[in-house]
């Protein structure tokens with residue numbers, strides 16, 4: 001068995017040396033991080049010591065022969081799933097390595113806040129920009145910053161990034177409120193919340209048109225909410241029904257259009273919507289996404305719906321996740337702001353009109369109410 005000790009400023013660099021000598025089969029026997037004292041915690045040196053060897057142990061050999069022996073009996077779909085999971089794990093490791101590499105540059109004082117942003121799923125490129133901003137300012141002022149001071153700087157960075165985006169609920173300037181999105185994200189529940197607020201707080205006359213005619217339960221669900229608000233519901237199976245419904249509801253102030261969330265991967269579903277709903281109406285259109293979805297899946301949905309004039313996002317189920325970073329990544333990527341976020345099933349309570357401050361508080365403090 002060959003054995004060798006490596007010392008480097010970061011784990012990534014130490015591992016690179018190990019890989020250079022032993023390739024991917026290297027076995028890490030131990031690793032140790034030491035730090036020297038620095039000026040105000042700033043110019044601390046970190047050193048990583050790794051002891052590596054190259055010799056497959058008996059356990060490894062046994063594992064490898066086991067893997068070889070199960071491969072021929074694995075079903076094609078389970079192989080596919082395993083391959084997909086492997087790809088996801090590899091990507092995660094890559095991301096973690098990159099973040100470790102990223103955070104390695106910064107003094108310990110910055111790590112709690114940066115790690116919190118990382119846990120929330122904020123993209124590495126943004127974390128690096130934020131880290132550099134705060135670290136540069138600390139070096140410039142030759143002082144450590146308290147967490148509150150760091151947060152103030154971070155807030156100003158987000159303010160610069162998000163200042164062009166629209167935040168806030170329905171404008172009450174448009175008669176039609178159109179809500180799109182995949183199945184189960186909370187479209188119907190959210191429409192009921194917004195309509196109830198419009199009725200109770202703004203004294204608006206509201207009504208509903210549903211084009212979600214694929215499931216009886218979906219119509220009944222909307223009817224239940226509409227009955228509580230004593231508001232009319234029209235059902236549109238086709239374009240003609242849609243026109244009739246508009247005519248019937250023409251005296252109301254606000255008409256909420258509930259749509260079916262079919263499988264967004266079916267291009268046909270997107271086409272159906274285009275045919276059924278007249279987008280030239282005086283209309284605000286929102287895309288509803290659940291924050292419990294993976295960022296990549298939300299991204300796919302946004303691209304699928306880019307045929308439609310999306311004014312703002314509505315993000316649901318913030319009570320079930322901490323991934324506020326992902327939704328900020330998406331807003332920054334597409335330049336689309338946020339109308340509301342929802343944090344529970346209660347109608348109409350669990351609905352918050354989005355503002356820059358509330359969204360940033362949700363990210364930095366985990367608070368939904370500013």
Ligand SMILES: Nc1nc2c(ncn2[C@@H]2O[C@H](COP(=O)(O)OP(=O)(O)O)[C@@H](O)[C@H]2O)c(=O)[nH]1
Pocket residue numbers: 181182183184185186187188189190221261316317318319320342343344345350
């Ligand atoms: N935890 C949680 N559940 C929600 C929220 N919004 C909606 N739901 C639930 O998500 C499920 C699907 O909601 P629904 O409005 O029918 O979704 P739709 O298919 O998009 O119309 C229901 O059980 C809702 O009660 C939310 O903000 N938080």
Ligand SMILES: [Mg+2]
Pocket residue numbers: 187188189212218258259261
């Ligand atoms: Mg629905």
